[in-house]
Amino acid sequence: MSSEFGNLLKISVFGQSHGKAIGVVVDGLPAGEAIDLEELDRFLDRRRTGKNRLSTARKESDVPVFLSGLENGVTCGAPLCAVIENGDQHSSDYSELRDKPRPGHADYTAYVKWRDQADMRGGGHFSGRLTAPLCIAGGIARQILSRRGVYVGAHLWSVGTEQDAPFPLRPTKELFETVAAKPFPVLDDQAGERMQALILEARQNLDSVGGVIECAAVGLPAGLGDPMFGGVENRLAAALFGIPAVKGVEFGDGFAAARSCGSANNDPFRMEDGRVVTETNHAGGILGGITSGMPLVLRTAMKPTPSIARPQRTVSLSAGENTDLVIHGRHDPCIAHRAVPVVEAVTAAVLLDLLLEGNHGTF
């Protein structure tokens, strides 16, 4: 386990925020897949910082260098390794944190696990920086999926109490592209304005705010996934909780289904153009852990950025006594909007793994 997921397609992430480099190994990519590096860069650009007043001033170029697995821009079957050098850093900002764990961060648990050796500069291996290599892996998976007619897209479902419109019953590739092209990834731009106002307000209050990301996939064949613990939900959740700040994952109506009744939550089956569909999609395209052929729909809850500028109560691990902490440095008042492509990336990687397995229920 640890920093890896996948079965036939294994994705192993490495690096620390202020180390020499971060990167990813993708083992099991099919050979012969041309990777459009410009499209990949556009995808990576969606999670980059410094683009607008909503994000930290830290400049991340995040230009991946491919060490293996890619020959003349085409996958060769061997494990692909991509590396991003770490540039602009202010480690001095973090010197105090070795002794005073930041509330809401992994500083304390990393200390318990790795003691004084833990490299927590900038969050170390727990940093949001590590989502960049995840996006390289997932961005590649996304391109491979799209060639098979499987499209993955996401939008910012909510920031704090402000909510976007939901995906329609049948989201499309075009809708995904429209959202991806927006500076702020929402379906309803007016809702987006309200969300951005909330984020700026949080920054002014030296605070931060959380959000929810809704992700969908269309074009998936029915029959992917296995019963019980091998289900599509199990495998997606196991990976999605690896994204920093994710505290909840739901499929279809998720927690709302628990407030509903069977007559409303059951999706009636219908014939449409000779294939079986459902009139509604409260199940989010998964029944019994197996894809139904309807769009896969999931949501991830992102907690508010734990790094906030106002003074916080913590302890001194060396002195074993209570103390206060003021976090310096540059931090996002919200990371949910930047995490939208990350959720797409992880979802695409898991779905490609499932597609590579195929439906082996009969043979």
Added chain:
Amino acid sequence: MSSEFGNLLKISVFGQSHGKAIGVVVDGLPAGEAIDLEELDRFLDRRRTGKNRLSTARKESDVPVFLSGLENGVTCGAPLCAVIENGDQHSSDYSELRDKPRPGHADYTAYVKWRDQADMRGGGHFSGRLTAPLCIAGGIARQILSRRGVYVGAHLWSVGTEQDAPFPLRPTKELFETVAAKPFPVLDDQAGERMQALILEARQNLDSVGGVIECAAVGLPAGLGDPMFGGVENRLAAALFGIPAVKGVEFGDGFAAARSCGSANNDPFRMEDGRVVTETNHAGGILGGITSGMPLVLRTAMKPTPSIARPQRTVSLSAGENTDLVIHGRHDPCIAHRAVPVVEAVTAAVLLDLLLEGNHGTF
């Protein structure tokens, strides 16, 4: 994957609702653990049906027979296999379903995966019946954990729109036992009355209702779990989504955290009796995927029972045309209250697996 989870402790579930028997293999149990079969039976009893007007009339004795791994009531280190014979069944009730998939059930996806060979009598391998062997495995794990001072408990957090009180900041073994001893597993009995009224109302309406289960674990050491994809949340979610009808999993404040702000969601660290604790526990005892030593708190969303008595729209797979379906047989208008021990069982099994691994961050 499929019907198994765990790393050092592997739990493999088998059986179909109307097959000869259902059961579980638990591989990796430590040796020398005396299993209190009466306590185990009391645990299993909490998920049994036929106890009250809220559940189906189907009588389940669910007496486990241990084929291996247990000698004179003590684990011997070899894989433990427990089997429950399937008794009272009305397969005739299901004859129609092979052609007409029930909305909200796995009938259709199982058909896509396994074609006509799928044994869907009573839901086959997707049936809630399969949670009985899960409870055997988890009930045993729970006993082993309790000897190490780790206690796992759960309550029915909500049914439909009716909500129970939440677990306190520091739940206790005693509180868990109190709830477990109740005929209806809630903290606030008045809320419980309202929930039961909702369930009966759903039955009268030939409908069903969903619910949310909150589960907690106390006594866990800090430092369990690995970063990113090996986190405690990842591993618990991967297993919890294997429980039929679970559509969402959240830790700590989960989706509510996404509506909160950093200053409210961050848990301040404090020294207490020489150890590090947090003033609040919005993180649910997990930071960066690793246990903090605070109580582990999670919630699972259970969708409404898909089997309802009122007519529903579906298709005929043989005729390839729309049709209607009326589900006969006996079904629970709500399964959330019966799933409470199941969530405890799966949580306990994953936590024992993590404890067996220990904190190998240093060595």
Added chain:
Amino acid sequence: MSSEFGNLLKISVFGQSHGKAIGVVVDGLPAGEAIDLEELDRFLDRRRTGKNRLSTARKESDVPVFLSGLENGVTCGAPLCAVIENGDQHSSDYSELRDKPRPGHADYTAYVKWRDQADMRGGGHFSGRLTAPLCIAGGIARQILSRRGVYVGAHLWSVGTEQDAPFPLRPTKELFETVAAKPFPVLDDQAGERMQALILEARQNLDSVGGVIECAAVGLPAGLGDPMFGGVENRLAAALFGIPAVKGVEFGDGFAAARSCGSANNDPFRMEDGRVVTETNHAGGILGGITSGMPLVLRTAMKPTPSIARPQRTVSLSAGENTDLVIHGRHDPCIAHRAVPVVEAVTAAVLLDLLLEGNHGTF
């Protein structure tokens, strides 16, 4: 790990020699596969004891009862569980062994691992008895493979210093059937006579003797397996060493290749009927861990049965002092000939797992 192997096809073995029952769960079998129970019984019969003067007098009926996964003799996609009740036992024979570990057995290491709780009656979970459920799983895999034109067979390559003829360059289904039908599984019956004489001689000397089993598979497509650690050799070896008494595994010429030179060991490629073959098959059908389309050939070394009737030196674990031991009870002077179908079974199970994965190198 522990008592399980496989990726998409998981085989989990449980039981102790003198426990209530032994059995296996096979998770991931394709649905719709009719299992010929008579053919399966003939396969199981090949490892049974009591058939001739070469084996112990212990009578094993080993009639499997299928608890799940098989409906009307056809796999239904759900995990298959088969159980064999343990009948005729003489546990009294083993009372002394809890204190005096038998040389060459797992008694001592099981004691270190599981302390006094280890159930070592008849070898407990380490007993050769556990190869019966393995043969159920592998016998089923063998039938499924044969429907795809993949045939697995084995013969007793050597007993002590007596050697059988090797498989020809292109073994056939017919050859496998011929050997399987013989009371003593060799290609050269005269060599077989010499082997049997050696076994009887060992029994007369209150001793035992080892042997080597050669197994082959024909009809495999080229391209199965992954590079490095995901190779066909890696996966077969990982499973084959799970057969009690196996101390070595080699593919193709194996250790003989280490005594050879490149000009002799390289298999020249040739075109034959429009497909690529090799003139020789020193590689045993595997290059770079991936199947070449030539017959897969492997050999497993089985050590002599550790249970012998003559007095042996051991220790008393309770007294912590040297002592002697005389093993009573009935034991095979050689198990290699009975292990022939077991090697076939494990090989077939791994090959079916690989076939279910398919060649996902391109997509």
Added chain:
Amino acid sequence: MSSEFGNLLKISVFGQSHGKAIGVVVDGLPAGEAIDLEELDRFLDRRRTGKNRLSTARKESDVPVFLSGLENGVTCGAPLCAVIENGDQHSSDYSELRDKPRPGHADYTAYVKWRDQADMRGGGHFSGRLTAPLCIAGGIARQILSRRGVYVGAHLWSVGTEQDAPFPLRPTKELFETVAAKPFPVLDDQAGERMQALILEARQNLDSVGGVIECAAVGLPAGLGDPMFGGVENRLAAALFGIPAVKGVEFGDGFAAARSCGSANNDPFRMEDGRVVTETNHAGGILGGITSGMPLVLRTAMKPTPSIARPQRTVSLSAGENTDLVIHGRHDPCIAHRAVPVVEAVTAAVLLDLLLEGNHGTF
């Protein structure tokens, strides 16, 4: 699977012989382990080429650059990534090979798996070059083990028909160091001279020769490993077959045990200084898959280098007809002596993984 092995300690190898770089990710290393980079370089130096007339003229500097996981020369708990840039290459030498697969190489199976996209320059991902990152991972594991009193060493047991002396019953750290310090890694230098003569003779004959490597580990606690498929033998074999050219793996007496009898092969238990030992060690320190506390002893068979200078018969994949092939470029007439530290590396990595798991048989 594929290019990765390990459970709590995961080792993932990437790169192609003529790609930009090769490397390894080691996930799960305990934190706080100082890595002696000079000692690591001495270890890597043992597999380097260009050292003597026995090896190819290709110069490999193989200086690892650590991108993550190592801070100030100490492991920090995060995944460690080490990269080696590929320098001196003659890809032109390999242009012909895309069409004419080299006998004994993975060219053909890689083509079947990855089609024309396979990067087979210099053997691509199947190249012996990939053992350099393996040695980085294993060399680090070796240092961590040695701090716990566990020492791993190996020697060249045979080249062709020339054989070295075996390890004594109780090999020592000092013996391992003595062999490691020799230019040619044997116990008996006169045997070593004969082996080197054989290698030179093979080169003069435009041929190559194979060999066997014997590896041992001392200081291991008893009780590591699990029964059946989780055994130490299973896990070591699964990894060792990932070393290019390995065609056989045996433990203790291995295949020789199959020619022996029980009275000779059983290792009598004795008390020595209050602990249980065995008088002999035919079992190679493993009984029932679990360590006995005696030295672990294994052997790997390495086939002759498939690249030889004399003309060979092969096919043209494009023309679909027979043809001849002459391999140009520089190749080792024997790789067995260079593979000695590679076998140590893989063995050390698996043993560290097992030690991190510990003996969880009781708890």
